[in-house]
Amino acid sequence: MTASISTIMASLAKCSQPGSGVTRLPFTDQHRQANAMITALMEKAGLHVSLDDAGTLVGRRQGPEGAPTLLMGSHQDSVRNGGRFDGAMGIILPILALTDLKDIELPFAVEVLAFPDEEGVRFPTTLIGSRAIAGSFDMDVLSYHDADGISLRQAMQSFGLKPDNIPQLDRRNSRILGFVEVHIEQGPILEDMNMPVGIVTSIAGVDRFTISITGVANHAGTIPMEKRKDALVAASEMVLAVNRLATESNGGKATVGQLGVFPNAVNVIPGQVDMTLDIRFDNDASRDQLGEDITTAMVAIAAEHGTEIVITKTYSQAVTPCDAVFREKLAEASRQVQPETIELSSGAFHDASAMADLCSVGMLFVRCREGISHHPDEMVEEEDMARAVEVLKRFLLDLDPDN
Numbered sequence: 001m002t003a004s005i006s007t008i009m010a011s012l013a014k015c016s017q018p019g020s021g022v023t024r025l026p027f028t029d030q031h032r033q034a035n036a037m038i039t040a041l042m043e044k045a046g047l048h049v050s051l052d053d054a055g056t057l058v059g060r061r062q063g064p065e066g067a068p069t070l071l072m073g074s075h076q077d078s079v080r081n082g083g084r085f086d087g088a089m090g091i092i093l094p095i096l097a098l099t100d101l102k103d104i105e106l107p108f109a110v111e112v113l114a115f116p117d118e119e120g121v122r123f124p125t126t127l128i129g130s131r132a133i134a135g136s137f138d139m140d141v142l143s144y145h146d147a148d149g150i151s152l153r154q155a156m157q158s159f160g161l162k163p164d165n166i167p168q169l170d171r172r173n174s175r176i177l178g179f180v181e182v183h184i185e186q187g188p189i190l191e192d193m194n195m196p197v198g199i200v201t202s203i204a205g206v207d208r209f210t211i212s213i214t215g216v217a218n219h220a221g222t223i224p225m226e227k228r229k230d231a232l233v234a235a236s237e238m239v240l241a242v243n244r245l246a247t248e249s250n251g252g253k254a255t256v257g258q259l260g261v262f263p264n265a266v267n268v269i270p271g272q273v274d275m276t277l278d279i280r281f282d283n284d285a286s287r288d289q290l291g292e293d294i295t296t297a298m299v300a301i302a303a304e305h306g307t308e309i310v311i312t313k314t315y316s317q318a319v320t321p322c323d324a325v326f327r328e329k330l331a332e333a334s335r336q337v338q339p340e341t342i343e344l345s346s347g348a349f350h351d352a353s354a355m356a357d358l359c360s361v362g363m364l365f366v367r368c369r370e371g372i373s374h375h376p377d378e379m380v381e382e383e384d385m386a387r388a389v390e391v392l393k394r395f396l397l398d399l400d401p402d403n
C-alpha cells in the first residue's frame with residue numbers, strides 16, 4: 001500500500017469546515033469533497049461507484065450471477081469539532097480490505113456504503129441513508145429545516161439528489177447477506193483490555209423521558225427552609241438516585257443530561273424544573289426494570305418535597321442484537337490479530353441500528369485512545385486500523401453466502 005491508513009484518514013479530515021477537529025455535515029461542500037476522495041479510493045479497489053438519491057455513496061463489487069450482496073460501511077459526517085475516525089474509518093477500512101482482495105473471487109457481491117448522516121447535527125433527524133435502504137425512511141422529514149432555514153429537501157436537491165426517488169432505494173426485496181459496520185469503540189474497554197478489536201454483541205436499547213417537577217416559586221429570603229417546596233432540591237435528589245440506581249444495575253447506564261430551572265433567578269426558590277432522562281441497557285427486560293426503579297424513586301422523592309411530578313416517555317428503542325453467524329465469523333477472523341476474542345455491547349447508536357430493519361447486522365469495534373470520541377483528540381493507531389483491515393479480509397474470505 002502506498003499511503004498509510006493514517007495518511008488517508010488525515011486527508012479525509014481536511015474535508016471539513018474551518019476550526020479545530022472535523023466538522024463535516026451532510027449535503028455540504030465538505031461532504032462533496034469527502035465523496036470525491038472516497039470515490040477515488042473505491043475506484044482503486046475496483047468498485048463501481050454511484051450516489052443514490054438519499055446521498056449514500058455506493059461502491060459495488062459485482063458477485064456471481066444471482067449471488068446475494070454483503071453491505072459494509074458507515075457514515076461520512078461528523079459532529080461539530082469532532083474527530084477524524086468516527087464514521088469515516090468504517091468507510092475506508094472495508095475499501096482497503098477490498099483493494100487487497102481485488103483479484104480474488106468472492107461468492108457474493110459487496111457494497112461499501114458511505115452514508116450521508118448519522119450524527120444528526122444539521123437536521124433534527126438522522127440515519128437518512130441507512131433508513132432509505134432499509135425501507136424505513138419517513139418522507140415527512142424532508143420538510144425539516146436546518147439552522148439556516150434550508151429544508152432537508154432543498155439541501156438534498158442542491159446536492160444533486162432527487163429525494164422523491166428515496167422510496168425506490170428500499171432494498172427489502174433484494175438478496176442482502178447482511179450489513180457489517182466497523183467503528184471506533186467510543187469507550188475505554190478495548191484499551192483497558194489491551195485489545196485492538198472487539199466484536200459487538202448488540203446495540204443497546206434506549207428509553208428517553210422528560211420529567212417536569214413543580215414546586216412553589218417564592219422569595220429566597222423570607223420563606224423558612226421547612227416550608228419550602230423547592231423543585232430543584234427535589235430534582236437534585238432525583239439526579240443522585242438516577243446515578244445510584246444505574247450504578248447498582250449491573251450494566252445499565254442512565255443520565256440526566258438536561259436541566260431547565262425556572263424562574264432561574266438568584267433570589268427565587270425554584271418553582272419548576274424540567275429535565276431529561278436517558279436509560280440504556282444491553283437487554284430490554286433489564287432496561288424496563290431500571291426505568292421502573294428510577295421512576296418509582298422519582299415519584300417518592302417528589303412527594304417527600306411536596307412537589308408534583310410528571311414523567312413522560314418520549315422515545316423507546318429496543319436492543320438491536322448482532323447476528324450470531326457474523327459474530328462468530330468476526331471472532332474467528334479477529335483471532336489472527338489478537339490472542340483472545342473480546343465481545344462487548346455498543347452503548348451508542350450506529351447506522352447498523354437502522355440497517356437491522358433490513359438484514360442481519362454485525363459490528364467490529366476498533367480501540368481508540370482513552371475512549372475519546374466526538375472530539376478533535378479522537379485517535380486510532382495505524383497498527384490497529386491495519387489489524388482491522390486484516391480481520392475484514394479474513395472475514396470476507398471465510399463468509400459463506402449459503403450458510
Ligand SMILES: [Zn+2]
Pocket residue numbers: 075086087118183350
Ligand atoms: Zn459514528
